[in-house]
Amino acid sequence: MTTEARHHPLYTPVPVPLAPHGSGPRTAPPPRPAPAPGPAPAPVLRLAPRRLQDGILGGAGAVALLWGVQARPSARLDAFFATGAHLTGLLAGYGVLVLLLLMARVPAIEHGVGADRLARWHSRGGRYTLGLIAAHTVLALCGYAVHTRTDLVTATGDLLSYGAIAAAVAGTLLLAAVGITSARAVRGRLRHETWRAVHLGALLAAALGFVHQLAGPDIAGGLLTRWLWSMAHATVAVLLVWYRLVVPARAALRHDLRVSEVRDEAPGVVSVLVRGRGVARLRAEPGQFFRWRFLSRGLWATALPFSLSAPVRDDTLRITVKVRGDHTRRVRRLRPGTRVLAAGPFGAFTAHRRTRRKVLLLAGGVGITPLRALFETMPGGPGDMTLLYRASDEGGLVLRAELEAIARERKAALHYLLGPSDGSYDPLAPRALRALVPDLAAHDVYLCGPPAMARAATASLRRAGVPASRIHAENFEEQAP
Template structure:
């Protein structure tokens, strides 16, 4: 295992004064509290959903096993429908959620709740059919066929369930790794069709809605509110910003094997409020690119007249970015993400020293943070992990920043191995950064790397709330 780079970067540049601790004006609530607040807000919607079921349940009707199974199926269906709305709302790109709670946190909650949603939807179908079969004395399979074809609009719910199961399957980690981002993304668009079919089914046969005008109005209002959020934040706002700022490709620079930087220019980009560490979803209006958007982090501090992203060829549409021509029009969504200097702010103005750890494409937001974080000398240290020296994209720029600001910079290369061979194991991290346990840590890279390094950081005494992670996955 070797440290690579020019001689000054083979050891931390701990020269110069540590400087006066900086800070961010104002009080910023801890990131983790916002995450819990979001979960509590979602959970707060469950009791009203259960009340809808309870008020439409005839007293004394749950006096046998068949009725209890059917009731359990109704509850599962209502909760699945509610969570389906929550899932769409979480992915509506609401700025407060994306930039305060954090896109990674929102996406993590979305994935976890998605599993429950699919499970509840399947439980709804199975329990209803079993309850009806028990009550009628028929075979469950025959009863299931009868329910689908004899009840009004139940076939719509069957299609909706099939679509949800399909989305759930492609979201499984083992399957997701084998899919291109485009395939995964377009399959997920089927959720909108699923929610529309489920809505029609709920009003057609759901006694909670067919017998109550109030429930129909409230349920319709919830769907309209979520649809409005999607149209506003995923369509109208990105379109308005793209037209206002007129972003175009200025030039494309090859940074290394399979890595290019796309320099973008536009008007009044400072009004976007973009910060180092954030990402945007980019749609390049060029042949083979215009019909899809991808999330790429800013790899340099945003300027009033220009932005930059650095992209590694992962075999999907990212491979075509190296062929973009100057002048190509760009539409975008964002900026998004809470992986910024704000995450290390606490109640007050004091700021700790910072450690940045990156690998692979994860170096892009860290490079922007490395350029903009306050401090000097030992206040900021960056550790860059790569399999081989030629994979250290943007390393020359990092060295230039380190020389200018006196920051620490380490490069560690070598094949992935066991715990004793990993250059980012706890003992090696503590050797490079002796005050590791007292620092704020920003960690960004492939999922496997972030998980293993987080475990090493925790064993080295870094509190959980001071480890800020953005994992590169879709």
């Protein structure tokens, strides 16, 4: 069942002995069979990424059409500036709405697109929106200066005397603060709570921008236009309130989640078991994650994203956490009975992405957690499932006994790729991957690990012939706020 790659003086891949007497730090019983199925649940709604992209672009086209039907061609310079200011202003307002929608945590979007992809779109859209706001500001200022035949300083002072303009400036400053704190160089220096508080300013910025837009000629010029623009803002506002406030609060009351056990798994790694009522109604799928808020000192103010490291069973959810900073150290010290608020499930890193019979699961470090759940539950016969687990040494292998028990039960291939990340031999090189998985190009690949490892593995998989459409990865360090 296993295939051993060629050896290298500084690196040795370790195939797992799948016989019952195989060696390992401890043994584990085979995974328990799932309970007898009840009535089939309603299918989970998922909005495909392409459909969401098409919808966003279609909305932008509708906004441009709204501008086009109201534009009045003119050779005058002030009219030229004003026309450009109107277009960029409308698109910027629409861009803010899209950004809010992407972080509203709508299940159909989260489950279909994926949290990391939404985060990338949110980040890229934020840059575009700030660029449109900057262009709108410059064009409007130049147009007013030309129209009134004043200098830019005087024009700026005159415009700020209008309440709607002052509201727009305040909103722009708030959005600029959000953009600055989201830059990688800045965000890494901020506490998560500070970054999140600044991000909440985007809601106030959107409200201030809406006040400014209603006073402008493009929106205020017609009753239908004003109604449509107001309904778009109201819809996004309702989605934000419902999915970010009402749904989590209702779930907290319904399920009464509490920590039942904190278990050491490896040096610096713990599993937290959370038990509640009717947990199956959360409809969490293997590969998904929740945003966990533990109501204990030092943790209650922060929602921590951790994926499930085992299927939901006996009204119990399990996460496996590597201790890295203050928050994860406090997770390790949680006591049984601690109340837990869990928002979710989120993410599209699930079996529904699968397109091929054979599947390769490729994990790095604690990135094994969602893949361990998929390794147990993803349908497949003997030889259909292969798990490659990259770690610097045997001490870095998490949930090892469980993985080996699953591999024996399913007759699946499991390989540990051990060795230093800066070694002369790269176990994730295309040739090394093909040696372990000869028909690699015929597989779907699920990839989860540290960002650098994930990027290197993705590049190697592409060079090994795996199409990008069959490389399914989710980086939980990139998530919308």
